[in-house]
Amino acid sequence: MEFENGKNGQSQTSPVPKGLSEKTGLQRLGKIFLYVFLIGVAVVQILPLVWLFLFSLKNNQEVFNLPPLALPQEPQWGNYVRVWTEGNIGQYFFNSVYITASSVILTVIFASLVTFAITRMRWRLSKLVLGLFMVGLMIPVHSTLIPLFNFFTNVNLMDHPVAIILTYTAFNLPITIMILLGFYYTLPREIEEAAIMDGCSLHRLFFKIILPMTAPVVATTAIINMIYNWNEYVFVNTFISSDKYKTLTVGIQNFIGQYQTDWGAIGATLMISILPILIAFVILSNRIVEGITSGSVKG
């Protein structure tokens, strides 16, 4: 499942006859131009974040008077301490963690069960049910907001984290099932045949054999789900009103309002909110890349 790009790129050269692979000066110049172009794009993608990091360590004096990309004379780590202790960022952070974690676990288990039933078991409506899940990919969140608002009010789940966890689970099922499908189709049938012959029950087969075998793709979907949930805005903004239940994404939005003119504090708040994702990316970039690619193309 891993993409191996660098290697393919280099092996391309081998079958080319010698005369064609020799580089002329013009070709080399063209190559340099391409690298400059690609590095330019990388700078555009990264520079705003570098600037954010720099101003999160400055005081207003420095933000307003130094050139934007100048290093702070003395890094103001105090900005981070201040925003963490003054507001409810710690609480928001904790909420984001447990809401994200609960939804991811529910989504992955439910989606795995469905995918198993659809790809391995025989029943008449399986294609229809699969189609129903896949159409879910097309549905705009805003077309469900008012009925959901009404529904959660009626069942007393308004302003309650359970409403958010269930909504995240439902809305992430389609993409998760879609990524899992590809992997399940490749699992050899002999394994389950052998297991069933040996008198293994279906539950045992699923939980003890199939689920562990799908661990790599489950990890991929879990990470994709994690990023979506961590960043989600509309549902929390609409269904949660108490500060104590807000996630980091929505919490910082209100919190930043207090610091209208204190750039260092705003920068530090934003850095705290994106840091977990950046760290996850550094550690798990291959899986994230794989998850996003398989979640969008193999439809």
Add this chain to the structure above:
Amino acid sequence: MNKVMSDKKVIALYVLPAFLLMMVLVYIPIVLTGYYGLMRWDGIGAMEFIGLDNYKRLLNDSMFWRSATHSLLLAIFSILSLVGYLIISLVLAGKIKGADLFRKIYLIPMLLSSVAIAQLWMRIYHPTNGVMNRFLTSIGIENTPLWLADTNIVLYAIFIPIIWQYAGFYILIYYAALRNVPNELVEAARIDGATPWQIGYKIKLPLIMGVIKVTIVLAVVGSLKYFDLIWVMTQGGPNGASEVIASYMYKQAFNSYNFGYGSAIGFFLLILCLVVTWIIRKLTADKEEVQY
């Protein structure tokens, strides 16, 4: 074996939890949105059936059509930006050392929350202390724009971070597709004397047409329902200059308590997304599917 694998009880047990969640939280709501659209309703009190009045109002609401135009503009810009993403991917999928690192760097903005991106770009566009205007001032431009406060500029000012945010996502998809183009085809063309431009345009592009179609659908539908960044940066303002369908719907429902009218807009958005998906699929349907 067959008997075990078609055990109805087990199937129900495995499928129902997810199925019920989808029904209750996605499918019943979209039907209800259409139904609520027939009501006059403030979200708290009783509903009053008013037939198609909300939908008629929608057709004559100039503010709604203005929002719809903005959403459409965003969709057009997104399709145009796909061309740029495709060019970057074509370069990246050539013999580039470190291509893997490049595409990962490009992806970073896509992983961040729209709130964080919006807040960051609000600072970038800050009239006096933002990077944008400080740069313009430093090269001698005096009347620097107000960006998000200027009704003529605001919409385009918001498009830029959206294009920035999604660049890595589409480049990733195109890059993966381009890597799947068989080497033999590319090498054969090269030996026959095809230029890199011809190889890209005549061989690689037709082979990834399927993926390009998927991305067009994603970009257009994603644009039509776009909300987060705009809501955080301007709430559709100033004076509706950056209002889009989703932000207008949200305002009608949750700021003005026109839940009936908001539902009608939400239902319109749903139909729009489904119809547009269907149309793009039809328009780009292959006479002969390219296989590789």
